[in-house]
Amino acid sequence: MSSNEFYPGNPAHAARSTAETPEPMGDDTLLLVWDAPNIDMGLGAILGARPTAAHRPRFDAIGRWVLGRAGELAHHTGVRIAAEATVFTNVAPNGTDAIRPWVEALRNVGFAVFAKPKLTEDTDVDPDMVAHIRHRHAEGVLRGVIVASADGQNFRELLTELADEGIPVTILGFHEHTSWAVNSEIFTFVDLEEIPGVFREPLPRISLDNLPATGAWLQPFRPLSMLLSDK
16 A cells, blocks of 8 residues: 555445444554535625535545555555545435435545434534544544544544644634634644635635625624524
8 A cells, every 4th residue: 555545445445334433544544534514604705605517526636635645644544544435424314315416426536424313403424533533543543633624622632632643733724714723832733725626616705804895794604503502
């Protein structure tokens, strides 16, 4: 296996039960976990609308970027580093037909997908992402981790532990929503739009720092109705 091979797991086990743990990697690994619901929410907040194809991330570009990071890590450590990437997503009731082409496209690129039914508003994939990171760490193969999410509350404790052990931690997201990582002294932050080719068109980014003279609408980060589930 080359030092920057993009390897999401054993394809022979792609349809394993969700109750089973992921196939052991065996090689030193740079791990990317992608929080699809959270990234979509952040992207929608920037766009002020549901993302279209022009503003959906291109996962082939993300994959090439991860391979490059794995190669850099291999160069610095002097050991072979495999790249593993998994997208974690929820599947809404009666939403399988809509999401299936996207899931198949991800798998064809080389990403593993962890899909979880969205049974309630509180059915999130965050615990599964944390469990997967901990699993790879327990195997002793984790040499770097990239988390694509703006949700620091669920990841910061674990990622801080890893950084304290000397494992490089990178947060991938949008600087508007990830100030906890942008200002961190122990994490590396990469804005998603900095990855070459990740978007077909530039994002229409407006913040309090670059308001037009005529003003701008800043959309909510989540629906107001979600307050009902916070009780």
